[in-house]
Each structure stands twice: as structure tokens, then as C-alpha cells.
Amino acid sequence: MKDGYEIAVVHGDGIGPEVCGAAIEVLNAALDPGVLRFAEYPAGAGHFLATGESLPEATVQACGAADAILHGAAGLPGAVHPDGTEAGVDFSLKLRFGLDLYANIRPIRLYEGVESALAGIAPGGIDYVILRENSEGLYAARGAGSLLRGDVAVDTLVQTREGIERIVRKAFELARLSDGAPEDGVRRVTCCDKANVLRSYAFFRAVFDRIATEFPDIEAEHAIVDAMSMYLVQRPGHYNVIVTENMFGDILSDLAAATIGGLGMAPSAEVGESNGLFQPSHGSAPDIAGQGIANPYGMVLSAASMLDWLGHRHDDARLLDAAARIRRATEEALASGCLTTDLKGSATTRAVTDILCRALAA
Amino acid sequence: MKDGYEIAVVHGDGIGPEVCGAAIEVLNAALDPGVLRFAEYPAGAGHFLATGESLPEATVQACGAADAILHGAAGLPGAVHPDGTEAGVDFSLKLRFGLDLYANIRPIRLYEGVESALAGIAPGGIDYVILRENSEGLYAARGAGSLLRGDVAVDTLVQTREGIERIVRKAFELARLSDGAPEDGVRRVTCCDKANVLRSYAFFRAVFDRIATEFPDIEAEHAIVDAMSMYLVQRPGHYNVIVTENMFGDILSDLAAATIGGLGMAPSAEVGESNGLFQPSHGSAPDIAGQGIANPYGMVLSAASMLDWLGHRHDDARLLDAAARIRRATEEALASGCLTTDLKGSATTRAVTDILCRALAA
Ligand SMILES: CC(C)[C@H](C(=O)O)[C@@H](O)C(=O)O
Ligand SMILES: CC(C)[C@H](C(=O)O)[C@@H](O)C(=O)O
Numbered sequence: 001m002k003d004g005y006e007i008a009v010v011h012g013d014g015i016g017p018e019v020c021g022a023a024i025e026v027l028n029a030a031l032d033p034g035v036l037r038f039a040e041y042p043a044g045a046g047h048f049l050a051t052g053e054s055l056p057e058a059t060v061q062a063c064g065a066a067d068a069i070l071h072g073a074a075g076l077p078g079a080v081h082p083d084g085t086e087a088g089v090d091f092s093l094k095l096r097f098g099l100d101l102y103a104n105i106r107p108i109r110l111y112e113g114v115e116s117a118l119a120g121i122a123p124g125g126i127d128y129v130i131l132r133e134n135s136e137g138l139y140a141a142r143g144a145g146s147l148l149r150g151d152v153a154v155d156t157l158v159q160t161r162e163g164i165e166r167i168v169r170k171a172f173e174l175a176r177l178s179d180g181a182p183e184d185g186v187r188r189v190t191c192c193d194k195a196n197v198l199r200s201y202a203f204f205r206a207v208f209d210r211i212a213t214e215f216p217d218i219e220a221e222h223a224i225v226d227a228m229s230m231y232l233v234q235r236p237g238h239y240n241v242i243v244t245e246n247m248f249g250d251i252l253s254d255l256a257a258a259t260i261g262g263l264g265m266a267p268s269a270e271v272g273e274s275n276g277l278f279q280p281s282h283g284s285a286p287d288i289a290g291q292g293i294a295n296p297y298g299m300v301l302s303a304a305s306m307l308d309w310l311g312h313r314h315d316d317a318r319l320l321d322a323a324a325r326i327r328r329a330t331e332e333a334l335a336s337g338c339l340t341t342d343l344k345g346s347a348t349t350r351a352v353t354d355i356l357c358r359a360l361a362a
Numbered sequence: 363m364k365d366g367y368e369i370a371v372v373h374g375d376g377i378g379p380e381v382c383g384a385a386i387e388v389l390n391a392a393l394d395p396g397v398l399r400f401a402e403y404p405a406g407a408g409h410f411l412a413t414g415e416s417l418p419e420a421t422v423q424a425c426g427a428a429d430a431i432l433h434g435a436a437g438l439p440g441a442v443h444p445d446g447t448e449a450g451v452d453f454s455l456k457l458r459f460g461l462d463l464y465a466n467i468r469p470i471r472l473y474e475g476v477e478s479a480l481a482g483i484a485p486g487g488i489d490y491v492i493l494r495e496n497s498e499g500l501y502a503a504r505g506a507g508s509l510l511r512g513d514v515a516v517d518t519l520v521q522t523r524e525g526i527e528r529i530v531r532k533a534f535e536l537a538r539l540s541d542g543a544p545e546d547g548v549r550r551v552t553c554c555d556k557a558n559v560l561r562s563y564a565f566f567r568a569v570f571d572r573i574a575t576e577f578p579d580i581e582a583e584h585a586i587v588d589a590m591s592m593y594l595v596q597r598p599g600h601y602n603v604i605v606t607e608n609m610f611g612d613i614l615s616d617l618a619a620a621t622i623g624g625l626g627m628a629p630s631a632e633v634g635e636s637n638g639l640f641q642p643s644h645g646s647a648p649d650i651a652g653q654g655i656a657n658p659y660g661m662v663l664s665a666a667s668m669l670d671w672l673g674h675r676h677d678d679a680r681l682l683d684a685a686a687r688i689r690r691a692t693e694e695a696l697a698s699g700c701l702t703t704d705l706k707g708s709a710t711t712r713a714v715t716d717i718l719c720r721a722l723a724a
Contacts, residue, residue: 075558084557084564093559117595119481138500138519138560145561151523153562157500161513194609195446196437197455198500199507200515202446226616227645229591233479233620247556251613254588258595283589 001316004034007306008066010059012044013088014284015294016072022296022353023070023303026329029357030307030322038070045079045088045284054079054087055094064099064275068306071279072299076286083145088284092270093142095277096134101270102163103170104134104246105305106253106281108236113334114261114343118233126260127182128239129174132249133167134270136160139246159200159245164207171243172215183237188219192228192244192252204245225252232256257281264295264342267302271309278306292348295340297330300356304330329359363678366396369668370428372421374406375450376646377656378434384658384715385432385665388691391719392669392684400432407441407450407646416441416452425457426637430668433641434661438648445507450646454632455504457639458496463632464525465532466496467667468615468643470598475696476623476705480595488622489544490601491536494611495529496632498522501608521562521607526569533605534577545599550581554590554606554614566607587614594618619643626657626704629664633671640668654710657702659692662718666692691721 009024011017027036041059048054063069075088095101108130110116112123141155148154171189180187191208193201205222212220223231225248231238232255244252257266263282270277280298288294304326311319333355339345340352347355371386373379389398403421410416425431437450457463470492472478474485503517510516533551542549553570555563567584574582585593587610593600594617606614619628625644632639642660650656666688673681695717701707702714709717 083561084568085561086558089558115481117481118479119477141519141560141562147561147565153521153565155519155560155562157503157517157519159515194612196448196451198503198517199445199447199509200503200517203509203515206446226612229613229617230620230625233595233617234624248613250556250588251591251610255591255595255617258592262596263592 001314002067005036005067005310006065007036007038008063008069009038009040010043010063010069010071010091011040012072012074012091012284013046013076014073014286014289016044016074016284018289018292018294018349019280019296019299020070020072022349023299025353026300026326026356026360027303027307029360030326031318035318043091044074045076045086048079048087049076054090060094060098063095068310069095069275069277070303070306071277073279073282073284075284083147092277092279093139096270099275099277100135100272101275101277102133102135103167103271104132104249105174105269105271106130106132106249106256107267108253108256108260110260111265111331111334113337113339114265116259116261118236118259121236121259125182126236128236129178129241130249130253130256131167131171131174131241131243132253133163133244133246136163137246157200159204161207164204165211168208168211168243169214171241172211172218175218175241176215178240181238181240183235186219186240187217188221188240190228190239190242191220191222192225192242192248193222194225195222196224201245208243228252229255232259253281262342264298264340266298267305269302269305269309276306276309278302292350293341294349295342296349296352297334300326300330325360326356329356332359363676364429367398367429367672368427369398369400370425370431371400371402372405372425372431372433372453373402374434374436374453374646375408375438376435376648376651378406378436378646380651380654380656380711381642381658381661382432382434384711385661387715388662388688388718388722389665389669391722392688393680397680405453406436407438407448410441410449411438416449417456422456422460426461430672431457431637431639432665432668433639435641435644435646437646445509454639454641455501458632461637461639462497462634463637463639464495464497465529465633466494466611467536467631467633468492468494468611468618469629470615470618470622472622473627473693473696475699475701476627478621478623480598480621483598483621487544488598490598491540491603492611492615492618493529493533493536493603493605494615495525495606495608498525499608519562521566523569526566527573530570530573530605531576533603534573534580537580537603538577540602543600543602545597548581548602549579550583550602552590552601552604553582553584554587554604554610555584556587557584558586563607570605590614591617594621615643624704626660626702628660629667631664631667631671638668638671640664654712655703656711657704658711658714659696662688662692687722688718691718694721
């Protein structure tokens with residue numbers, strides 16, 4: 001346990017500052033003054049458009065030195081690199097790779113009060129974690145793809161034994177700590193791959209199968225990625241922890257978010273051995289930026305994950321307790337109908353922040 | 363127009379022979395004797411387990427020489443190559459690449475009588491086509507991936523200007539012939555990629571943007587693949603034609619199928635300049651094989667696509683007319699409640715086949 005923790009904050013673009021601001025208010029309401037010290041650093045598409053640089057080296061250094069990193073969202077139209085990719089994504093990707101944040105934990109939970117896009121799903125009927133490998137896979141090609149004679153474009157997918165082993169182990173550990181799948185209470189890890197067609201995914205599955213033997217108390221199963229995307233719609237209650245390659249995790253976690261009220265409800269934690277980046281799954285939504293109507297729940301829940309991660313890491317009960325209280329306040333606010341427009345309600349970002357802060361002060 | 367057409371039939375594994383048999387009965391009921399001549403050839407996981415060979419050269423030759431190819435489904439547990447990938451997939455993949463079947467057309471339509479897994483969707487509310495690039499992309503790595511020192515696995519994603527141009531043109535042509543999106547009747551092509559992160563997908567988008575200018579009458583838009591997977595759940599009515607890379611098309615088409623009653627309702631056509639392969643999107647479902655309960659609608663609709671393709675190619679009105687009658691019979695059968703168990707009904711494969719054949723005879 002430390003007296004206080006340095007949190008590097010990168011607001012980013014679009015609704016980033018709005019949701020990030022809300023989360024900081026909530027964190028401050030949940031903890032005594034001084035436990036968290038926030039310092040802001042620039043990065044993102046806006047910074048790129050203004051300065052030609054998406055991610056200043058000073059920001060990278062500060063993030064690496066901080067106890068944890070809080071990020072809103074990044075990306076704006078027009079902020080594009082010469083190779084056609086976006087400058088807004090540099091922050092996330094450079095930090096993931098630079099700080100080796102190999103585990104991207106994306107909890108998918110349908111809260112009471114929130115309507116699912118799926119028919120016939122009750123609250124509690126969806127409650128699983130997508131554990132996305134965050135340091136290799138198809139994303140290893142970021143910045144390294146080639147375009148030959150302007151005619152042939154190549155990106156390379158790389159999966160390593162070490163990379164697969166550590167993410168699969170983490171999946172089983174998460175399952176062990178969980179309550180199991182909603183449908184049957186079974187603690188279960190599903191390996192999602194494309195082993196039937198591609199060698200690197202067959203390798204992912206083979207490594208998974210070997211690690212699974214270390215966890216005989218947890219059910220292990222396979223799903224091909226195409227079938228998986230169907231199952232997440234047809235029988236989400238079956239899942240507990242899903243572990244998958246970077247690109248597949250990216251796709252499946254957005255799909256999954258659609259079943260629990262949308263990206264605004266989807267928190268995310270990206271952690272490695274010694275650093276953690278906490279940002280919601282959603283993007284910068286420039287179309288609604290500045291209107292005060294962004295859904296801050298995903299960001300607030302990401303902030304709660306940050307407290308959990310810091311709390312476990314530093315054995316600090318204050319943080320674990322605050323995380324639990326933020327989650328409870330969130331559950332209550334949603335169940336009471338405090339819903340933003342994306343959830344078919346009319347609550348503003350301010351209203352959500354206030355209801356959470358009031359609950360935490362009580 | 364020809365007197366008759368040679369159809370190479372590969373039943374495959376699991377429920378393959380059941381649905382394929384149903385489709386052939388329906389085709390025969392829709393056309394005069396002799397218009398289609400069926401000849402069966404072996405391939406698939408069963409053949410692999412029996413002979414060590416998944417796809418005999420004679421089958422490849424016969425398929426290449428036929429006017430069209432009809433396939434059930436392939437794949438069985440245990441039919442695995444030394445590199446860990448499946449032997450059952452050889453048939454589809456070798457034909458796709460060998461015959462350059464570059465366009466995989468996957469119509470996604472919610473029929474009256476079929477319940478969607480999505481809440482609040484009316485029949486007619488989902489009606490779009492996923493046009494999957496079928497000859498390159500991540501699948502170019504099939505059989506070519508490497509595993510270094512047993513520790514590092516690599517697969518390579520390749521996208522070419524020529525490959526992208528032809529699939530994108532086809533997308534706009536499909537949109538032009540369509541009724542537009544259900545939501546607003548707008549003829550629209552959505553380019554689905556991961557241009558924000560990877561160079562080859564940014565290239566796909568750039569080529570798309572250029573081809574789009576050739577079709578000023580069709581709306582062109584972009585969606586990042588992760589957002590796309592969410593939109594297919596949240597606002598399926600917005601889509602008309604979606605064009606995307608091979609692997610993304612594989613994932614999105616299964617997801618889409620989940621919203622229209624499942625894979626049993628999802629037909630597929632894989633066509634090139636001179637060959638066409640028609641098989642449903644579903645797999646071999648060995649768990650229900652031999653029970654007579656497989657849903658044949660996807661296969662029957664794939665067979666109708668075959669007639670359309672042959673009819674246009676050979677300017678044969680008999681085939682186009684038969685395709686239209688099969689589709690009408692299918693609509694009526696579904697609307698009348700003739701639903702298989704996967705659609706929460708109790709109709710057998712036989713019962714569906716009979717109702718369709720009776721309607722076609724009338
Ligand atoms: C912003 C982008 C780089 C990112 C990704 O592709 O990983 C986002 O979609 C996510 O899921 O975190
Ligand atoms: C069977 C398999 C090779 C195939 C694919 O991955 O393309 C299937 O999933 C499909 O969608 O046609």
C-alpha cells in the first residue's frame with residue numbers, strides 16, 4: 001500500500017474529456033482527498049491535427065511512470081497517417097505495445113434497467129468476460145504493413161507461444177475467481193480461434209489445450225470465431241470467460257457490447273505486469289461531443305477496474321472498497337432508470353455523475 | 363441457353379447429404395426432367411478419414427468442368443491435418459482458390475414466420491447482402507502459415523488492388539439491382555474494414571473510395587469492422603450491401619445469420635468469372651446428422667441462387683423462373699409455420715422438402 005497514487009490522465013478527443021471528467025469526479029467522491037493524484041497529458045487526434053504529433057514522447061514517459069493511466073477516447077475525422085491509418089489510435093496502440101499491456105479485459109454484463117438488443121434476455125442473463133490478447137496477433141502488423149507497387153498490400157499476423165500462454169493462463173485465473181456462466185454456474189473458458197483454417201490459430205488452440213490441463217477445475221472448450229459471433233447472439237448465457245486473439249477480440253467485444261446496451265456500457269482494462277491503462281471500449285463519438293449527453297457508465301466502470309487493479313497490486317483495501325462502492329452505485333443508478341440517450345433515457349452526463357457522486361457520499 | 367446443365371454434387375459430411383438431397387428434390391420439382399443433370403463426387407472429412415485424402419483430384423476436375431457445383435457441408439471431428447487445421451474445409455477452400463470464386467454472396471433476410479434473436483425486428487426489417495471477398499485476405503495464408511521453432515506462428519494477410527476492385531464493383535452492381543435498405547430504401551454499399559489500424563485495410567478502403575466514384579447513384583459509406591459487428595445487432599435495417607475482406611466476411615456473415623433465425627436460414631453463393639459453388643453457410647452439424655431434422659431452407663435458397671446464376675449466365679428463362687418459384691414456395695412455407703427445430707418448430711427435413719415440392723408442382 002502506498003499513501004497515494006499517480007494517475008496519468010489522457011482525455012483525448014470528442015466525448016473523451018466529458019466521460020473522463022465524469023470518472024474523475026466519481027473517483028474523487030469515492031476516495032479521500034490525496035489518495036489519487038491526477039495529472040493530465042496530451043495525446044490523440046486533436047493534438048495530431050494541432051501539432052502533427054499524436055503522442056508526445058513526454059506523455060509516453062509520464063504514462064510509463066504513473067501508477068495507472070486513465071484515458072477517455074481518441075480519434076477525429078481527418079487525422080490520418082500517410083499509410084491511411086488513423087492517428088487517433090496511436091495512443092492506445094503505442095501504449096499497449098510499448099508497456100506490454102498484454103491482457104485486455106472486457107467485462108460484458110447486462111445491468112438491471114438496461115434493455116438488451118436481444119430478445120428474451122433478463123438482467124443477469126449476460127455476464128461474461130472477453131479476454132482479448134492485446135500485444136500480438138494481427139495488430140502486430142500495426143505500422144509494419146507493406147504496399148508493393150501500389151498494388152499488393154500485406155499485413156502479418158504473429159502469435160507466439162509466450163504470448164498465448166500468458167493470456168490463456170490469465171483467462172483460467174479469471175474464470176476461477178468468477179461465479180461461472182449465468183446459464184449453469186459452470187466456470188468455463190472458451191478458446192475462440194480459427195483453428196480449422198489457419199495455422200497460427202491452430203497453434204493458439206494447441207497452446208490453449210496444454211494450459212487448460214493446468215486448470216482441471218475449470219471447463220475448457222473451443223469455438224471457431226464465426227460460430228462464436230453467432231453464439232454471442234443466440235446463447236450469451238453460456239459464456240463465462242472467452243479468450244481470443246487481438247483482432248477477434250476487437251470484433252467480438254463490440255458485438256458483445258451491442259447486446260448489453262451498446263459501447264457506452266462496456267468498460268475495458270488493459271494490463272501488463274507493471275502498468276495498466278483504463279479506458280472504455282467506446283470511441284470518441286465526435287458527433288455528440290460537447291453536448292453533455294455522453295454515457296459515462298463505461299468509463300466509470302473502467303475507473304472502478306483501475307481501483308481493483310491498483311488495490312490488488314498494492315494490497316490497498318481502500319481502493320478495493322471504493323471500486324465495490326462505485327459498482328454498487330452504478331447498479332443502483334441504472335436500476336433506478338438514470339439512463340442516457342444511447343440507453344433510450346434522457347439523463348445527461350452531468351445527471352449520471354451527480355447521482356453516482358451523491359450515492360458515494362451517502 | 364443450353365438444353366441441359368451438368369451439376370457436380372458433393373454431399374459432404376454430417377447433415378450435408380440430407381440438405382443436399384432435399385435441395386435436389388426441390389430443383390427437380392421446379393424444372394422439367396433433364397434440365398439439370400446431377401453427378402455426385404466424393405470429398406470432405408469422411409472421405410479424408412476413410413482414404414487419407416480430403417479432395418480427390420477427379421472431384422476437382424469434375425467440379426471445374428461442371429456448369430455449377432452444389433455442396434452440402436463438410437467437416438467431422440478428428441479429420442485434422444498435421445498443422446492442426448481441418449481437412450473438411452479443403453473442399454471449399456481449394457475450390458474457392460482453384461476456380462477463383464472471388465465473390466461470396468451471402469444474402470441476409472428475415473423471412474415472415476421466422477423469429478429474430480433481436481428484439482423488435484419485423485419481417486422485412488432485415489434484408490441485406492454480405493459480399494465477402496473470397497479469394498485473398500487472411501485466407502491467402504491457408505496452407506502457407508509458418509511455425510518457427512515451435513514458438514512463433516505467422517499467417518499473412520494479402521489484399522490486392524485487382525482483388526479489391528472486382529469485389530467492390532460487384533458490390534455496387536448488386537446494390538444497383540436491389541431494392542435498397544429496408545430502413546429508407548436507399549441503395550447503399552458499406553465498406554467494412556479496419557482501415558484505422560492496418561495498412562492493407564486502409565488500402566481496401568482507398569480502392570473502395572475510388573471505385574465508388576464510378577457509381578454516383580449508389581450511396582457509399584465506411585464502417586470499421588468492430589463497429590459493424592455492433593451495428594448489425596443495433597440497426598440491421600440500415601444495410602443494403604456490405605463489402606468486406608474474406609475473414610471479416612466469414613465472421614460477420616455468421617453473426618448476421620444469428621439475427622435471421624440462424625445459419626440454417628443463410629444461403630451462400632460463391633462465384634467467379636466462369637464457375638459457381640452453391641452451399642449453405644452452415645456447417646456439417648454432426649451432432650444432429652442422420653436424424654432427419656436438419657433445416658434445408660439455407661441449402662434450398664442456395665440452390666435457387668444457383669439457378670439465378672446459371673439463368674443469367676446462359677440467358678435461360680426456365681432457370682430464372684424456377685428460382686423465383688422456389689423462393690416464393692420458401693416464403694410461403696415459412697409463413698405457414700413449416701419450421702424446423704432450429705427455428706423452434708417441429709418440421710422434419712422431409713416435411714419441408716414435401717411442402718416445397720408440392721407447392722412447386724401446383
Ligand atoms: C481505437 C482502436 C485502436 C481500438 C482497437 O482497434 O483495438 C478500439 O477499437 C478498441 O477496441 O480498443
Ligand atoms: C468451412 C470454412 C472453411 C468456411 C470458412 O471459414 O470460410 C465457413 O466458415 C464459411 O463461412 O464458408
